[in-house]
Amino acid sequence: MDEMLGGTRITYLGHATFRITTAGDEQIIIDPFLTQNPQTPEDLKQVGELDTIFVTHGHFDHLGDTVSLAQQTGATVVANFEIVSWLGTQGIENVAPLNKGGTLEIGGVKATAVHAFHSSSIAQEDGTTVYGGEPCGFVFEFESGFKLYHAGDTAVFGDMQLIAQLYNPDLALLPIGDRVVMSPFEAAHAARLLGVKHAVPIHYGTFPFLPGTPEEFQKHAAEIAPDLNIHVMKPGEDLAS
Ligand code: NI
Ligand code: MN
Secondary structure, three states: OOOHHHOEEEEEOOOOOOOEEEEOOOOEEEOOOOOOOEEEEEEEHHOOOOEEEEEOOOOOHOOOOOOHHHHHHEEEEEEEEHHHHHHHHHOOOOOOOOOOOOEEEEOEEEEEEEEOOOEEEEEEOOEEEEOOOOOEEEEEEEEEOOEEEEOOEEEEEOHHHHHHHHHHOEEEEEOOOOOOOOOOOHHHHHHHOOOOOEEEEEEOOOOOOOOOOOHHHHHHHHHOOOOEEEEOOOOOOEOOO
8 A cells, every 4th residue: 555655645624525645745635524524533623724625516515625634725626617717706716727628737647537427516605506617526646646536526427438448536525415316236336447446435424315334335245346455534533455
């Protein structure tokens, strides 16, 4: 695992939120759902310095604290065109639009936005809803060559095989909560299509409508993707070697 990570530190903050420190000490957060995230340990809700924020889609449990974090830290926000446009209306100017198919080198990583089969909208404080554009996942390539796929919120889809062919990720962060994202059964097929050797189940148990469990994922994967190593992470934990 250490060899694969190549000095990249990956910390799970619960739900779909990850903090990443690159080998070159760049600070990244993916889907910064912190203050309202029931899974995030209290002492990790303040993230300190931050260079780059990646947002997979506009739902509250992913866009999360993006506005306040961007204000506090000056970090660049990477998201699709609709989300960065909306952030502009909130006074956030330091943004980098990235739509599916595009690759951006930023903050010590090469990030590619890839497809996700889901919905996206932004619920505003005044109760109105804004179109959030297409949801996405990201493939990150780090200095060492290590490749990480964050699937965002998604159903399984056949073109995960295309993600494997084009980007060949080493490790996949896969939602397993069911109902509004992949079930554990679909997530096992996702791992098969992606051809990954390592996966971390995410986006389960946070709310009552996310009943999928890592045990079900392990059970299905044993049949569907038997070579997969599943790393169940507790919020606050680093990906262990
Ligand atoms: Ni969502
Ligand atoms: Mn979600």
